[in-house]
Amino acid sequence: MSIKIIVKKEKNLSLFDKFLKKKSEDKEQEIQIPDDWDFYLCDIDGKTGSYFLNLALINIIPIVEKNAFLWIELTLNQPTEDGMSSQQEYDTLISLEDQLIPQITELFNAIYVGRLTHSGTRDFYFYLNENIYDAKLVEKTIHKFSDYQIKFGLKNDPLWDIYRETIYPNIYAMQSLTNDRVIRNLENHGDTLVAERPVEHWCYFETSEGRDKFIKTIQTEGFEINSQSYHEENKKPYCVQLVRTDSVELDNINGVTWALLELCIENGGEYDGWETLVILN
Known part of the structure; x- marks a missing residue:
């Protein structure tokens, strides 16, 4: 029995993937967003980071209508010693994501591209149209999560350079990710x-x-x-x-x-x- 390099897409355990699927199936949605979510590890200034990213976006960017990059960073309350999220905080973070991501996506018709966990923080990344961005609406949204210290910012990025050059895995990380998918397939068998x-x-x-x-x-x-x-x-x-x-x-x-x-x-x-x-x- 042979295992080939192409494997099934990874499913996210959180509820927001269901929200994104619903959005992509909406007849009024102008942009059809493909899904291929997976994790990969990286090194950031000598410390481990973990991305959870929609890899499929690399095939359709830049999206002209989404010309700005929104980041929302929260400080973890119970990080591990190496700055990653802990099991003790898992349920709280999932609950927060299931609220925050759909709300930001809905407010600005934004595209959620992924998240990064490192150095005791978790960053959420979106692309949206700068003309409809309103910082006050973001402040109002994150104010609901008063248990966390949260900050945010917006950068003009019409060519999606941040996604392509910073967030998306380099050739070595992508090969490791692909290797891991094959190994998971072997283990599943x-x-x-x-x-x-x-x-x-x-x-x-x-x-x-x-x-x-x-x-x-x-x-x-x-x-x-x-x-x-x-x-x-x-x-x-x-x-x-x-x-x-x-x-x-x-x-x-x-x-x-x-x-x-x-x-x-x-x-x-x-x-x-x-x-x-x-x-x-």
Whole structure:
């Protein structure tokens, strides 16, 4: 049984996803917003941060009608030692989100893009039309959550640069996120991830010379070549499929795929993903 790189979209546990789904299905809604929500970890000034983000927006931005970026930051009351949210505060935060996000979205016909938790704070991010923004309405909304210290601000961002360059994961974070999705799929099929197993990878290159250089290097790292092919319809038509026995635990597979990703780029190519078998103990 093989697990491919494409997996089902992640569902959010909070209620606001139901609200967003309802909005997207509204016949009067001008902009159809795709959903692909997931978590990823990042480093911010040497401290761990956790994004929960609608990744699908990268395919439709910039949205001309939403030219301003609204951030709302609350200070956590019971953060963990590393500045993340704690289990003790979980229910309170979920309740707050289930109220705050729909209210801001409704007030300004805004698009909620995600949140960031780090350094004892949780930030909520929205895009909206600057012409209909009213700071007093935001103040009135956050005043309802008097148990928290909250601040907010607005930045003009017509090209969605903040989302694209700051919030959206870089190529390494995105690869790690994709790896984690495959691993979750393996675990959902009963795989404990303990056993090493053959892992197949796909890479594509602009030129045959670039592919040949890549192959020469990775063969010294214990990879075997399964096949080479040419796909005329692709911008990078020269494909190579390779395999090596590896652990698929996240830290290890991240190291493997990041190394392949870098080597592909060095040779004018791109790393396209991996596939393996479910192993049941």
